[in-house]
Amino acid sequence: MSKQNVNGEPIHSLFADDPEMHELISYFVQELPDRARTVAELWRERNLEDLQRMAHQLKGACGGYGFTPVGVAAERLEDSLKSEADIDAIGEQVTQLIDLCRRVAA
Amino acid sequence: MHEQSTKPVVLLIDDAIDIHRLLETRLRAEDLELVSILRGAEGLETAKRINPALILLDLNMPDMDGFEVLRLLKADPQTVDTPVIVISGSDQTADKVTGLDLGAIDYVCKPFNFPELRARVRAALRIHHLMQLLAQKAHIDGLTGLWNRQHFDERLAEEVAACERNDRSLTVVLCDLDNFKSLNDSYGHAAGDAVLQGFSRQLGQLIRRTDIACRYGGEEFAIILRDTDAASAMSLLERIRSELASMVWPRHPERSVTASFGLCDGPPGARNDPNAWVEAADKALYQAKEAGRNRIVVAGGNPGDAMPLAKAG
Missing domain, CATH: 3.30.70.270 (Reverse transcriptase/Diguanylate cyclase domain)
Structure with a gap:
């Protein structure tokens, strides 16, 4: 997993310089680790239904708050869950999503 | 004639609290009051109670999805004329066509482009205002100015x-x-x-x-x-x-x-x-x-x- 360290630079919001969004983004970033933990838990329990809901919400939220790469990863996961893709592929996407969440910075 | 000249009320129905926070921030500068609801059924009930000038409606929601909410809004004489903008993560043509054909006046994709969303909200509120004037005119006697x-x-x-x-x-x-x-x-x-x-x-x-x-x-x-x-x-x-x-x-x-x-x-x-x-x-x-x-x-x-x-x- 050394590749992730190479790509491990922080992900900033597209709206980081927008004063209107400042407070909102810092609140979102603060909450994000909890959500990433929930994603990991749901995956461990193989609770795919709630995982899909969570992926959908992260897609909307990360997109809306300007963390586009995270939103794209969440969307990919949601699509795979919707189309009942191969379980290993889903696992890989869960890992990617959680890693991206960890790199999010205010 | 008995309408109050207060800020128009916009009802947001979306199951994601992030979207509530985002829109509350991003629409703060607009001349409107935002009411945010997390569930479709509760959104329907709220729409009937507060009679909003505009509804922003998410599609993908648990329990009752946005299409169902839209169908019920348009089937109820109390809410049939309330303009609805669908806000959705889906950019599929089929979803846009379904939403507009069910009676939405606009369809905006997430993630939002905020200057565009704000302009679309303002346009929808203008249309609502004109519709209200028209409805009121239809109730006024032309010669005397009294109600008809x-x-x-x-x-x-x-x-x-x-x-x-x-x-x-x-x-x-x-x-x-x-x-x-x-x-x-x-x-x-x-x-x-x-x-x-x-x-x-x-x-x-x-x-x-x-x-x-x-x-x-x-x-x-x-x-x-x-x-x-x-x-x-x-x-x-x-x-x-x-x-x-x-x-x-x-x-x-x-x-x-x-x-x-x-x-x-x-x-x-x-x-x-x-x-x-x-x-x-x-x-x-x-x-x-x-x-x-x-x-x-x-x-x-x-x-x-x-x-x-x-x-x-």
């Missing part, structure tokens, strides 16, 4: 139901200008129109804010007096009657104009039937005419007890 017959019928049904439900008093008045045909014949229709307008203006000035004055048709008028029984209605109507009788008309100063009034503050037996109220008031009006015009008769009362007759014109 359709408005009277709708409001009467509402007020009769409300007075039944809350045990409040209500008085319905029918009023007819006396010998109006002969006035038209003698002085022409322009003079007749001037009388209708002059009486309407006087009526508008004398009634209270909560009263609803309508042109019922021809030279007939109807007034709904909320929270008012016949006894309290009498003093108001007597003022209207006597002021009309003493008005001097520029086109025919030699001829005064009077009106007869029939009123009802509760038809016997059928309080919840709006028609029964109108019939009772109409019967009282007929009695006022029979007894010599220029007077007020209460339904169920003795026409002999009518208000003392002023010098009739």
